[in-house]
Amino acid sequence: MRASTYPLIDADEAAALVLERTPVLGVERVAIADATGRVLAEDLFGEAPLPPFPSSAVDGYAVRAEDAGRTLRVLGESAAGRPFDGSVAPGRAARILTGGVVPDGADTVVMVEDVTVVGEQVTVPGQLREGTNLHKVGADLRPGELILRAGTQLGPAEIGIAAATGRAFLPVHRRPRVALMSTGDELVEVGKTPARGQIPDSNRWALLAALREAGAEVEVLGIAPDEAEALRRFVTGALAHADAMVTSGGVSVGTHDLVKPLLESLGTVHVGRVKLKPGKPFTFATLEGGKVAFGLPGFPVSSLVTFEVFVRPALRKMQGFANLQRPLLPVRLGYDAKPTAERTEYQRVRLRRDGRELVAETTGSQSSSRLMSLAGAHALVRVPAGDQAISAGTTVEAMILALP
Amino acid sequence: MRASTYPLIDADEAAALVLERTPVLGVERVAIADATGRVLAEDLFGEAPLPPFPSSAVDGYAVRAEDAGRTLRVLGESAAGRPFDGSVAPGRAARILTGGVVPDGADTVVMVEDVTVVGEQVTVPGQLREGTNLHKVGADLRPGELILRAGTQLGPAEIGIAAATGRAFLPVHRRPRVALMSTGDELVEVGKTPARGQIPDSNRWALLAALREAGAEVEVLGIAPDEAEALRRFVTGALAHADAMVTSGGVSVGTHDLVKPLLESLGTVHVGRVKLKPGKPFTFATLEGGKVAFGLPGFPVSSLVTFEVFVRPALRKMQGFANLQRPLLPVRLGYDAKPTAERTEYQRVRLRRDGRELVAETTGSQSSSRLMSLAGAHALVRVPAGDQAISAGTTVEAMILALP
Numbered sequence: 001m002r003a004s005t006y007p008l009i010d011a012d013e014a015a016a017l018v019l020e021r022t023p024v025l026g027v028e029r030v031a032i033a034d035a036t037g038r039v040l041a042e043d044l045f046g047e048a049p050l051p052p053f054p055s056s057a058v059d060g061y062a063v064r065a066e067d068a069g070r071t072l073r074v075l076g077e078s079a080a081g082r083p084f085d086g087s088v089a090p091g092r093a094a095r096i097l098t099g100g101v102v103p104d105g106a107d108t109v110v111m112v113e114d115v116t117v118v119g120e121q122v123t124v125p126g127q128l129r130e131g132t133n134l135h136k137v138g139a140d141l142r143p144g145e146l147i148l149r150a151g152t153q154l155g156p157a158e159i160g161i162a163a164a165t166g167r168a169f170l171p172v173h174r175r176p177r178v179a180l181m182s183t184g185d186e187l188v189e190v191g192k193t194p195a196r197g198q199i200p201d202s203n204r205w206a207l208l209a210a211l212r213e214a215g216a217e218v219e220v221l222g223i224a225p226d227e228a229e230a231l232r233r234f235v236t237g238a239l240a241h242a243d244a245m246v247t248s249g250g251v252s253v254g255t256h257d258l259v260k261p262l263l264e265s266l267g268t269v270h271v272g273r274v275k276l277k278p279g280k281p282f283t284f285a286t287l288e289g290g291k292v293a294f295g296l297p298g299f300p301v302s303s304l305v306t307f308e309v310f311v312r313p314a315l316r317k318m319q320g321f322a323n324l325q326r327p328l329l330p331v332r333l334g335y336d337a338k339p340t341a342e343r344t345e346y347q348r349v350r351l352r353r354d355g356r357e358l359v360a361e362t363t364g365s366q367s368s369s370r371l372m373s374l375a376g377a378h379a380l381v382r383v384p385a386g387d388q389a390i391s392a393g394t395t396v397e398a399m400i401l402a403l404p
Numbered sequence: 405m406r407a408s409t410y411p412l413i414d415a416d417e418a419a420a421l422v423l424e425r426t427p428v429l430g431v432e433r434v435a436i437a438d439a440t441g442r443v444l445a446e447d448l449f450g451e452a453p454l455p456p457f458p459s460s461a462v463d464g465y466a467v468r469a470e471d472a473g474r475t476l477r478v479l480g481e482s483a484a485g486r487p488f489d490g491s492v493a494p495g496r497a498a499r500i501l502t503g504g505v506v507p508d509g510a511d512t513v514v515m516v517e518d519v520t521v522v523g524e525q526v527t528v529p530g531q532l533r534e535g536t537n538l539h540k541v542g543a544d545l546r547p548g549e550l551i552l553r554a555g556t557q558l559g560p561a562e563i564g565i566a567a568a569t570g571r572a573f574l575p576v577h578r579r580p581r582v583a584l585m586s587t588g589d590e591l592v593e594v595g596k597t598p599a600r601g602q603i604p605d606s607n608r609w610a611l612l613a614a615l616r617e618a619g620a621e622v623e624v625l626g627i628a629p630d631e632a633e634a635l636r637r638f639v640t641g642a643l644a645h646a647d648a649m650v651t652s653g654g655v656s657v658g659t660h661d662l663v664k665p666l667l668e669s670l671g672t673v674h675v676g677r678v679k680l681k682p683g684k685p686f687t688f689a690t691l692e693g694g695k696v697a698f699g700l701p702g703f704p705v706s707s708l709v710t711f712e713v714f715v716r717p718a719l720r721k722m723q724g725f726a727n728l729q730r731p732l733l734p735v736r737l738g739y740d741a742k743p744t745a746e747r748t749e750y751q752r753v754r755l756r757r758d759g760r761e762l763v764a765e766t767t768g769s770q771s772s773s774r775l776m777s778l779a780g781a782h783a784l785v786r787v788p789a790g791d792q793a794i795s796a797g798t799t800v801e802a803m804i805l806a807l808p
Binding site: 032033035036037050051052053055057078079080081082083098099100101135139140141145147148152154155156157158159160161162163164165166167168169184185186187189190191193194196197198199200201202203204205206207208209210212213220249298299300304307327329330356358365367368369370371372374375376377395400401402403404 | 436437439440441454455456457459461482483484485486487502503504505539543544545549551552556558559560561562563564565566567568569570571572573588589590591593594595597598600601602603604605606607608609610611612613614616617624653702703704708711731733734760762769771772773774775776778779780781799804805806807808
């Protein structure tokens with residue numbers, strides 16, 4: 001047993017290094033039904049105008065504005081999908097339904113509520129304005145207009161506009177395939193009764209959830225063998241189909257920690273220790289074929305915090321996100337945030353509204369093993385290394401996980 | 405063709421009515437691997453303490469604090485999962501690895517960096533404090549402590565803490581099964597070339613994404629028939645396996661709108677028109693067997709805004725969410741928000757940071773057919789009905805869809 005020989009790297013420097021070494025994955029075309037949450041790989045531009053024809057916004061009568069106040073003869077009907085083929089001459093009108101094509105000749109639509117109908121005659125109000133109650137060609141989208149930028153995540157409205165322009169498939173970045181495993185002799189499968197000194201493997205399920213939320217396709221590999229050669233076979237097998245590997249545990253400095261030596265033998269370990277609390281043993285390596293490996297610490301909070309700080313931005317880079325980081329919002333500290341001498345600390349907080357402000361309250365003991373400090377947390381507050389506490393009442397930027 | 409006979413209901417009143425009539429779905433047990441995003445159906449309490457044994461936070465030596473400054477004989481090793489069975493008597497120490505059980509007799513752990521080791525002898529520093537570098541039994545969770553409340557959505561940390569307490573399955577509410585269809589003669593399947601007067605059916609794909617994001621299991625049913633009896637068969641077939649039906653289009657007042665009469669014949673239409681912009685034709689009905697039906701307007705923005713205002717909170721109620729609504733944040737208007745005389749309006753905005761504030765900028769023309777007003781929007785600003793514009797610079801509460 002010896003102290004680690006890996007240099008302690010500044011947390012921001014380590015984060016930059018991870019992103020720099022993480023590749024953007026390739027592009028595939030997905031059906032629009034499968035595009036939710038995916039990240040667009042190309043800018044999309046309008047081709048045809050939207051609407052492609054002048055379309056009624058209401059149910060009523062398509063008329064000429066110059067016929068205001070007159071009683072008009074109704075020639076026919078233009079329903080959605082069933083256009084009226086004729087033209088509306090002076091003194092004439094066509095019934096029109098919402099979404100119907102406004103016939104040639106007509107330049108305005110009068111709502112059904114505003115007319116008097118007797119047989120095939122309709123009397124329209126005395127004041128009519130051209131262009132009322134209709135959507136003009138190209139009013140919603142002009143040809144050549146930028147619809148969506150590459151790097152945009154596809155949500156309902158983004159998928160809607162892409163579909164409205166007739167796209168049945170969309171170019172998106174591939175989702176990262178991640179092999180997930182836990183290491184540690186103390187671990188037993190959740191649901192089995194732990195012997196003395198054993199604990200259920202909770203990290204794997206927490207990280208599975210975190211990986212899925214971040215857009216990864218996860219292969220869950222179980223608890224890794226605790227013997228060097230078996231672990232090597234296990235890991236190289238897992239990596240055959242994966243873009244990335246995420247392990248938790250086994251990256252501390254004890255005699256039984258096999259992950260770092262293995263990663264060294266398989267590629268290059270760029271980060272072996274970080275000035276971060278929780279999460280000092282975080283390890284990052286690049287492997288053959290552009291693959292990356294994240295060795296997360298075994299303590300549950302450390303594994304999830306290092307996931308947030310290093311892994312999630314990397315997974316977002318892989319998927320082509322324009323925006324790699326969690327949003328930041330200003331929050332007023334509701335407690336004195338005590339710093340750690342030489343490590344950047346991410347403290348877990350709950351947020352509550354106080355007037356126009358968000359107030360951050362600590363989730364209690366910030367021990368790296370206490371998951372209750374992260375369950376229900378709304379944000380992470382970054383406390384720079386040093387000896388200066390940030391006093392309650394100070395406004396700081398918080399990394400938002402969820403709004404209250 | 406006639407004006408609608410449904411009363412125009414206030415938007416808040418309609419939203420309350422929808423929630424009141426929407427049932428909470430039943431409970432099922434899911435494996436922890438499948439629990440991401442699900443909603444806990446029962447309060448969870450701690451049973452055994454966490455950690456269940458005194459556990460080392462570091463790699464080092466388990467000793468007695470009273471032995472400070474002495475050279476101690478190392479008796480053996482306590483690694484994670486491989487406890488040291490003996491007891492640490494005065495003048496003795498045990499090697500210990502992170503996560504290892506602190507042996508009986510030892511009351512503190514000295515980090516490997518702080519000792520001098522010669523053979524089987526270890527010299528510890530002159531100042532030792534009981535309880536250092538170890539996690540005491542129950543420090544992370546006490547028996548009987550409330551872990552998670554019913555109504556909590558299960559994310560990484562929540563799943564982690566549940567797994568850490570040994571739960572392999574969790575009680576969650578069933579996800580709503582939703583039958584989704586579009587109606588409208590003007591619709592063609594995305595990817596097919598529209599004839600004059602036709603447009604691609606974009607709503608179905610936008611709503612599919614919205615439904616999935618809201619936690620629903622969706623059966624996508626295509627474009628509904630435009631003939632009353634065929635539509636009835638289509639809908640009753642779809643409802644056999646669904647908890648809810650979502651249609652878009654066909655709820656306006658035109659002659660070809662078949663959805664409302666059908667819903668009337670199958671159940672009770674509680675809402676047929678709402679003082680809402682966009683989204684006036686929104687329809688809500690309850691059907692036999694506790695099922696609910698949402699008739700969304702055909703205009704794309706109207707369908708997504710009524711989804712946000714009415715359907716999403718209802719789907720969250722079905723799933724047992726404690727929190728049914730989008731979060732609200734104060735935003736400063738970067739534009740003059742003009743109201744609509746008799747309808748509550750939800751205006752789509754982008755947000756940007758300006759110092760400590762979020763500033764809301766309009767997404768441009770708010771036409772109900774212009775999806776570009778919603779693509780990339782960060783929030784909805786609720787503008788009450790009336791004739792009072794809300795001036796630029798005013799701070800209002802915005803319904804947050806995504807933070808910038």
